[in-house]
Amino acid sequence: MKISDLKPGQKVTINGMLAEYHGIQKVKIQNFGKVEKRVFKADGINIFKYYTLNDGIKTLKSEKIELK
Numbered sequence: 001m002k003i004s005d006l007k008p009g010q011k012v013t014i015n016g017m018l019a020e021y022h023g024i025q026k027v028k029i030q031n032f033g034k035v036e037k038r039v040f041k042a043d044g045i046n047i048f049k050y051y052t053l054n055d056g057i058k059t060l061k062s063e064k065i066e067l068k
Contacts, residue, residue, distance in 0.1 A: 001059065001060050001067075002056060002058065002059055003038060003051060003057075003058055003059075003063065007021070007023075008021055008023035009021065010067065011043075012040070012065050012066060012067055012068055013068060014049055014063070014065050015064050017042055017047075017049075018042065018043040018044075018068070019040040019042050019043060020040065020043065021038075022040065023038070024037070024038055024053065025039045027039065036053055037051060037053070038051040038052070038053065038056065
């Protein structure tokens with residue numbers, strides 16, 4: 001399964017951290033502007049993990065992501 005196969009709202013673990021996939025969103029990058037990224041938000045804490053759109057072809061296993 002690839003990152004692009006995930007649906008918004010799916011629960012996953014990334015390197016042991018429980019997170020929810022939020023889909024592709026525009027994210028403000030400091031000193032650069034807004035870009036589209038694949039967004040994961042950690043459960044219960046305000047930590048986000050971002051992947052580029054090109055990362056969608058990577059497998060969940062290669063990125064140490066597991067479905068919950």
